[in-house]
Amino acid sequence: MKVLLALHGYPPELVGGTEKACQDLARGLAAQGVEVVVVAGSMQHEGGFRTSEASEEVPGAKPIRIVRIHRADLFFDHWQKSTSALVAGEFQRILRVEKPDLVHVHHWIRLTRDLVYRAALEAIPSVVTLHDLWTSCLITFRVRPDTGKFCEATLGPLPCLDCAALVPPRTPWVSRENLFMAVAQHKGDLVRELSLAGAVIVPSRAHGEAVTRFLDMSDEDLRLRVVPHGRELALRARTPLPSPRRLGKLVLGAWGHVHPLKGQDRILAAMRRSRFPEKIQLHIAGGEPFAPFAEKVHAQAEGLDVHFHGPFEADRLDEHPVTNVHAMVSGTRAHESWGLVLDEAVVLRLPLLLPDIPAFAERLEEGVEALFYASMERCEGEKEEAGVAALARLFDLLLEEPERLGTLRSRLPAARDFLTSIGRHVELSREIYDQVLERGAPPAPALDWWWDRMQMENERNWDESLGNTSPEESGFA
Template identity: 25%
Template sequence: MKILHLAHQYPPEFTGGTEFYTQQLCQQLRLLGHETAVFYRRPGQGLAERVDPDGTRVWGAGAGPMTPLRRFRATFGQKSLLADWQGALAAYQPDLIHVQHLMGLPAELLAASSVPYLITFHDYWWVCANAQLLTNYDQTICAGPDHFINCGRCALARGGAGALQLGAPLMAPLLARRNRTLATILQNAAARIAPTEFVRGRYQALGVTAPIELIRHGIDYPRDLPAARRQPGPLQLVYLGSIAPQKGLHVAIAAVNELPPDAVRFTLYGGLTDFPDYVAELRRLARHPGIEFAGRLTRQQVWERLPQADAALLPTQWFEASPLTIDEMFVAGLPVIGSHIGALPDKIVPEVDGLLVAPADVAAWVAALRRLLDEPELLPRLRAGIRPVRHIDDHVQEIVALYEKVLAGGQ
C-alpha cells in the first residue's frame, strides 16, 4: 500500500507526541513493505521536498508564520497550501490518506480529495479549537461550548485579547462554522481512530455520532533493555515530556519543595525553549536543591537514563489522550504517579503500577510523594505490578488491518 500521512507538524522542526508517533508509524509500515509519505506544514515559505533516511517521502509546505490566528484561519482555506497539497497528491498518488492532525491546514485538503482517508484523534482539536478542552483564559477544564460562547472566550484569550470577554458572543458564529466544517470532514472519513476509551467517550459526548475505532497505541522499545541500575541514596524522581503549562509541573515542583532536601532528586527531561516564560516561572518556584532541569533526551538516552530512576511523575492538568511517556516509564520499570484526569486512569492502575492524584492539589501530591519515602514496601510492590507494555508492532498490525478494510470498501 501507498499511505500518505497528513500532519500539522513533523520532525525535525517539531518533536511532540503526534509527530513522534507519525514518524514511528511510517518507519514500521516501511519495514512491512508499504510505501509511506508525509505532508505537513512547516515554518517559512515554499514547498520543501525530501526523502528521510527511513525512505519516507516528505513534503513540508511553508505558508508564513504559524501564529495562533493564522493556524485558525487556515482551516477555512489557504490557496498556497491547497496547491502544494494537490501537487503532492499528483506526484505520490496514494492509495490511502491517514490524517494525524489538520491544525493549521485547510479542511478543503480532504474535501477536494477522492482518495479515502481515515483520522486518528491525538487530542480534541476536531471539536475544540484549543485542542485540549482546556480554557485559555484560566487554564481550567472547559465546561462545554455553551452555544460556542466559551469557544469565543478561548479564542479571544488565545489571540491576546482576553480583556475583551464581552466580545465572545460575536466570535461564536465563527467558531460554530469551524466545527460544522470539521464535522463534515469527520463524517466523510472512512474510519476514525481513538487511542483510549476516554478519548472515544469525549468525542461521542461532544456530538460525534459516526463510529470510532479503538486502537491502543504501542511504542518501539528495546526488547533487551538492561535491568534497572538503581543505586542506594535519595529517591530519584523523573519527568519526561514537554515543559509546558498544561503539564502541571508547577504542581509537582511545589510538592517536591515540601520534601526533605537530602531525601529526593527530581530531574525534568524536556525542551527548555518552547515555553521560556513557563520555564522561568518553574525555575523561580524550584526551591528544593534536588530539582534539576536536564533538557531533552535522545531516544538512546531515554533508555539509558530512565532505568536509573525510582518513579516518574506526570502531573498533567488536561485531558491527555494517550501519553506515550507512561508506556516508556513502564518499560523502564518505573511506577507512575499521575494526575487523576483524562486517559491516565485508562493506563495507570492505582496501587498496582502507580498512584493517581488530584491534578492541581499540591497537598495531595505532597502526601503521595511522602508515601514513597515513608512506605519502604510501596515502590517494590508498584514495580512488581507493572504489566507488559504493548509494542508498536502490535499496534501497526491493527492499523494495517484497518487500512485493508477501508481499501476493501468496508467502513
C-alpha cells in the same frame, strides 16, 4: 497499495509525539511494500506560499516521498486560520498527481481543516487518527490560559471565544457576530471531517470518548477504532535505589518539556505541601520552550532539593539522572490521549505516581500497577490546591511506608505486554485500511464555486487587518 499521510509537520524539520508516530507508521508501511507519500505542513514560511519535496530512505524499501506545503500567511496556527483555500487547492492537485488509494490524516493544523472532504471530492477514502484534542478546542489542549484548569465545555461560541481571545493575536476587527459564525463553521467542518472518514483511530478509548463528548457527537457519528501507538524502546531496567528510609530521601523524576501543560509547578507545590519537604528530591529533565513558565518553575524550586537537567534523549533515558530515582511522577494538566512517559517508566521498571487522567487509568490499574491522585480539575470545588494536597499525601505515604515502592515495581506489567510494537501498529492500521477501501470513498457535497475565492479574500483581509492593529489591541503588549 499507495497511502498518503497528511499531518502538520514531519521530521527532521518538526519532531514531536505526533510527528514521530507518523514517521514510524510511514517507515513501517514502506517496509511492508506500501508506497508512502507524506504531505506535511511546515514552519518555514519564507519565500511565499510554495511546496518543497524531499525523500526519506527506508532500508530495503522504496523511499518515502515528502511534500511540504509552506504557508506564508500570518499566524497560520491560529484557529481563525484553520482553513486555507490555497492549501486545499494544492492538496487536491497533489491527490490528482499521486493518485493514492487512501489518505490517512494525522493532523490538520498548518494545512487546512478540510483534508478528508477534499479527498472525498477526488473519490479517495480517508482514515483519521486523533492524536490530541485540537478538533475540539480553539487553543488545542483544552487548558484555560487564565486558570490553568482543564476545560470540560463542549466546543461552541460560549465559553470558547472568550477563552481563545486570551491567546494572542486577538482580532478586534472581527465582529462578535462573525466570530460566532466562524466557530460554527470551524466546528461544522471538523465534524464533517470525522463523519466522512472511513475510520477514526484513537490511541485509547478514553481519548475517543473525550473528543466525541466535546464535539457533542454520538458514538454512531464516528467509526472509532482503538489502535495503541507503536513503540520500540531498547531501554534497560533501572537498578532500584536504596529505600527512602535508608537513603534519607524520596527521589523522584519528571521528564518532558518544562511547560504549563506538563505541570512541573504542581509537583513543586506538592513538595512544599508535604509534611517532609526536606526529605524529597526531584529531578526534572526537558527543554524549556516557554521562558516565562520556566522562570516561574526555577523560582518555585528555590529552597527545595530540585535538579534541572535540561533536554534529554528518550532512547538514553536508562542512563540519565532523571530516571535514577525511586519513582516517576507526573503533574500533567493535559488530557493525555496515551502517555508516552508511561511506556518509558514501565520499561525502566519505575513505579509511577500519576494524576487520574482517564487514558492513564485505562492503561494501568490504580493502586496495583501505579498510584493515582485526584487530578486537579476533578477535585471538589475544582480547586487545584486539593489536587496538590492529594499528591503531597502520596509523597508522605511513600516516605512513611517505603516498602510500597517495591510492591509497585513488582506489579508493573511486563514491557512486552504493555507496549505495542511498531510492526503490530502497522498491521492493525492496514487491517483498517483494507476495510475502508472495501467500503470506498464517501459521497461528498459539491464545493460551491465561490467558496475558495471567499476564503482567500478573508485570509488577505485578516492579514491586512492584523498589520493595522496595535500590539496593545492584538494582545502582544
